[in-house]
Amino acid sequence: MKKLIECVPNFSEGRDTNKIEKIVDNFRGKKDLKLLDYQWDEDHNRSVVTVVGEPNALKEAVINAVGTAQELIDMTSHEGQHPRMGATDVIPFIPVKNTTVEECIELSKEVGKELWEKYQIPVFLYEKSASAAHRKNLSKIRKGQYEGMEEKIQEEKWRPDFGDTFNKKSGVTAVGARSPLVAFNVNLDTDNIDIANKISKQVRHISGGFRYCKAMGVELKDRGIVQVSMNMTDYTKTALYQTFEAIKMEAKRWGVNVVGSEIVGLVPMMALVNTAEYYLGIEDFQPEQILESHLME
Structure with missing residues (x-):
């Protein structure tokens, strides 16, 4: 039986539709993967993608989309109404069919590790994947936003789960497993x-x-x-x-x-x-x- 996991990555781009489409292209026409929806908002300057698929296909597409976002989004000039700390701000995984929260937690850890190794983007694990109680709440991780994150991750309490150097262009990403939101x-x-x-x-x-x-x-x-x-x-x-x-x-x-x-x-x-x-x-x-x-x- 197929295992299906939902992912709702949020990208810090809601004004340039060409950039948004290039990011979303990573989820189109892929085997064992279905793009369900994507929306963007100019005031928030943010886009939200909803995709569902088998774990391996989903993992590959998400990592590729983060790479595209890294190329196209420069956080040093980003502004918007929605709090954010990175070009790919947050990547939640949600169990849908024949999967468990534990499997989503494991997937989140694999993705977080690869984002650092492949793109040098520091990653926090949050919600059910959190490595400590004070990291469960995304708003607490994101506090200070992109502008304060370089200094924040130097604190022992807020060292990323993966990575130890701030990525000036792409910022920081949160990855985790959670319930439907x-x-x-x-x-x-x-x-x-x-x-x-x-x-x-x-x-x-x-x-x-x-x-x-x-x-x-x-x-x-x-x-x-x-x-x-x-x-x-x-x-x-x-x-x-x-x-x-x-x-x-x-x-x-x-x-x-x-x-x-x-x-x-x-x-x-x-x-x-x-x-x-x-x-x-x-x-x-x-x-x-x-x-x-x-x-x-």
Whole structure:
């Protein structure tokens, strides 16, 4: 039986579509590999690729994509709304079919080791692959961002798992195994970033909010609005509708409204089903009632 692992690499390029396409080309037309989705955002200056495949094919494609990103992206001139520390900022592996978290952890270690040996890009292992408890949370690893990373990795506490020299052009990459994550953003009808930051503080776990929510305020300058940008790290325990309703409530305190939301990348079907159940008040709903679930069998 085929082993399938999902990977969602994030690259620090969201403005030059030619560069994005060249990076994504590494995932196209490959045996035992399927490119599911890729999206980019100019304000974040970031692209997110979603690909699934057998471990060896996935490993090869990811390493080649990092090489392309290293050639095309110069972090010394990079700027964007999203926190970042490298040209290839983060590479998560997620078990999908006939695979375990342990296999994803092993794959992450193999990839991290090769990125250093082949490209001299320092690598941190994070989430379930983390070599120490203080390295599990990606935001803690990324704190200081690219600009502060050269100094940070000299500290004993923050020495990379692979590599010991800062790569000035490509920065640092985080590689790890994790559970499915939903990138969920809520837009507000104001250009005041302070309001988005204050609301983010109310909903994110680190500030006393929802346990499985990471959040920050982001400016969407081309639209003249701001958003609460979230990573929902376990949608089964903190549902999308919970943070959405909390943001609506907090927005009223500041005299602003929610004007929309977005999903970045792919989303597990049940994350949306849970939200539909809540808003429609559906009783005793079962996943077997979803037509597409039978078509996929």
